[in-house]
Structures are given as C-alpha cells and as structure tokens.
Amino acid sequence: xxxxxxxxxxxxxxxxxxxxxxxxxxxxxxxxxxxxxxxxxxxxxxxxxxxxxxxxxxxxxxxxxxxxxxxxxxxxxxxxxxxxxxxxxxxxxxxxxxxxxxxxxxxxxxxxxxxxx
Amino acid sequence: xxxxxxxxxxxxxxxxxxxxxxxxxxxxxxxxxxxxxxxxxxxxxxxxxxxxxxxxxxxxxxxxxxxxxxxxxxxxxxxxxxxxxxxxxxxxxxxxxxxxxxxxxxxxxxxxxxxx
Numbered sequence: 269x270x271x272x273x274x275x276x277x278x279x280x281x282x283x284x285x286x287x288x289x290x291x292x293x294x295x296x297x298x299x300x301x302x303x304x305x306x307x308x309x310x311x312x313x314x315x316x317x318x319x320x321x322x323x324x325x326x327x328x329x330x331x332x333x334x335x336x337x338x339x340x341x342x343x344x345x346x347x348x349x350x351x352x353x354x355x356x357x358x359x360x361x362x363x364x365x366x367x368x369x370x371x372x373x374x375x376x377x378x379x380x381x382x383x384x385x
Numbered sequence: 386x387x388x389x390x391x392x393x394x395x396x397x398x399x400x401x402x403x404x405x406x407x408x409x410x411x412x413x414x415x416x417x418x419x420x421x422x423x424x425x426x427x428x429x430x431x432x433x434x435x436x437x438x439x440x441x442x443x444x445x446x447x448x449x450x451x452x453x454x455x456x457x458x459x460x461x462x463x464x465x466x467x468x469x470x471x472x473x474x475x476x477x478x479x480x481x482x483x484x485x486x487x488x489x490x491x492x493x494x495x496x497x498x499x500x501x
Contacts, residue, residue, distance in 0.1 A: 313492035375427035
C-alpha cells in the first residue's frame with residue numbers, strides 16, 4: 269500500500285486565488301511528521317511546512333497552511349493568494365517515528381501546480 | 386552559510402562506466418541522506434549515513450551501488466557499471482541530528498545522471 273498518496277498529478281489555479289493540494293497518508297505509528305516540499309523547474313527541493321502528529325493546531329508558514337485532518341489521515345497543503353512563482357511540483361512526505369522508516373522521509377508522487385496569469 | 390552542495394550537477398556516462406556523485410552537507414550537519422528521483426516520480430530513499438558509518442541502507446540496490454561518508458571530505462555515492470535505468474536525479478540531504486520532531490531535511494540541488 270502507498271504510504272503517501274497525492275491524487276492530483278496536475279493542478280491549475282488563477283493568480284491571486286487559493287489552491288489546495290491533496291495528500292493522504294497511511295501509517296500505524298501514533299507518532300509521525302508530515303512535510304511539504306516544493307520543486308521548481310530548476311530542480312532543487314525547498315522545504316515549505318511541517319506538521320507533527322501531536323500538534324493541536326494546523327501549521328502555517330506565510331501563505332502556506334496545512335489542513336491536517338488526523339482521523340481522515342489527510343494533510344492537504346493550502347496556498348493562499350497564488351503567485352506565478354508558485355508554479356512548481358509539490359511533494360508531500362512523511363516520517364514515521366516508531367517504524368524502521370524513522371530515519372528517512374517517504375515521498376508521494378507529487379502534484380504539478382501551474383499558476384495562470 | 387552554504388547549503389548542501391552537490392557536484393557534479395550534471396553527469397553523462399556511457400553504459401558500463403562508473404559514476405561518482407559528491408555531497409557536502411551543511412556546516413554543522415553530520416547526518417547525510419541520499420535519495421533518487423526517477424523521471425516523473427517522487428524521491429525514493431536510498432541510504433542514511435553519519436560520519437564513517439552507514440546507518441540505514443535499506444533503499445540501496447544490492448549491487449553496483451555504494452555510499453560512504455568519510456571522517457574528512459564529502460559523502461560519495463558511487464554507481465559502478467552504470468545502466469540506462471540508473472538515469473535519474475540523485476539528491477543529497479543533511480540534518481544536524483537524527484530525523485525527529487520538527488527536524489527538517491535540507492536538500493541539495495541534485496545531481497542529474499544520464500546514461501547513454
């Protein structure tokens with residue numbers, strides 16, 4: 269079974285609008301962390317936001333927020349007021365703290381976001 | 386304060402040759418991770434190293450691939466007798482401590498290997 273599922277291969281959003289990128293995860297560990305990274309066309313991986321499984325509040329970092337629904341095992345990324353520079357591939361990733369994968373991140377297949385002028 | 390430095394950024398090899406990819410972690414980081422990204426896919430974990438130790442190599446192919454992180458110098462990912470299927474982007478990441486809590490991996494820009 270996929271540990272991280274990103275069901276949207278591609279998304280389009282109008283500049284200045286908000287967009288939600290979906291991410292669902294699968295783990296039996298009670299303690300885990302969820303991450304979003306951005307990969308622009310230049311190829312580097314840029315950290316955006318982190319959510320811990322025990323965090324009571326949804327994480328926010330500037331225009332990025334994470335809609336964490338623990339019971340649904342979803343960790344959707346919300347980008348408000350989209351900018352042309354937001355066009356990139358976005359990856360959701362998970363760290364499981366008690367299983368053998370505590371030492372690494374497991375990534376989803378990514379969502380290609382295109383912001384339209 | 387330089388980030389994670391990877392070189393070369395682009396490497397072209399013919400089938401059967403060797404590829405060596407280098408990674409210098411961020412200053413103060415002693416934990417290094419290598420990931421591989423095949424075209425149109427997400428990153429797949431390969432190996433996790435600390436200085437002079439391989440901690441987790443569960444993602445490394447059993448043959449032709451090896452990694453090291455010596456006491457002095459960069460971490461090296463070595464691929465012997467490359468095949469076309471090895472063509473991918475190889476990312477190095479580092480962290481100051483073992484991955485836990487809000488500890489974030491900082492990635493390099495990647496090394497793109499093309500096997501002809």
